[in-house]
Amino acid sequence: MRYPAVFFDRDGVLNEDFGYVYRAQDFVWKAGAIESIRSFKRKGYLLYVITNQSGVARGFYSEEDVRKLHMWMNDELQQIIGEKVDGFYYCPHHPFLGSSAYTCDCECRKPKPGLIEKALSNGRINLQESFLIGDKSTDLLAAKAIGMKGYLFQGENLFDFCKSIGVV
Numbered sequence: 001m002r003y004p005a006v007f008f009d010r011d012g013v014l015n016e017d018f019g020y021v022y023r024a025q026d027f028v029w030k031a032g033a034i035e036s037i038r039s040f041k042r043k044g045y046l047l048y049v050i051t052n053q054s055g056v057a058r059g060f061y062s063e064e065d066v067r068k069l070h071m072w073m074n075d076e077l078q079q080i081i082g083e084k085v086d087g088f089y090y091c092p093h094h095p096f097l098g099s100s101a102y103t104c105d106c107e108c109r110k111p112k113p114g115l116i117e118k119a120l121s122n123g124r125i126n127l128q129e130s131f132l133i134g135d136k137s138t139d140l141l142a143a144k145a146i147g148m149k150g151y152l153f154q155g156e157n158l159f160d161f162c163k164s165i166g167v168v
């Protein structure tokens, strides 16, 4: 059985993008984000977060920090609406910034579709019924690269946006 899925970019879509957010204390949910997650879950969507986190390559924070924040996000969602994101996929790389193994020309940094492909490899997702919501053209390019619909969200309230495109 395959299910429709929503792929969210993280910073700027689910949370306010203050730049390199990695601590729960700096994390502010975007207006309408939790409401959107609840609504999609009720409609039977799988939910994935697909996020470039070059702050790791740049040495601003660690992969452990990224994973901890994602666990915290799911704890929050569980407490507030009794739901969770089904998977978090992040790219810790940067093509030229930093000075570690994370500085490389990887296959997962958006606009490449590697993170989405990784999610799809779980075999649970119906690609035709799925879509991505991002706030940058690189997000939409990643979706386009694997033939998935993408919507550009640059407003203030994610739930209002989802209503306006007719998906909730």
Ligand SMILES: [Zn+2]
Residues within 6 Å of the ligand: 091, 092, 093, 106, 107, 108, 109
């Ligand atoms: Zn990468």
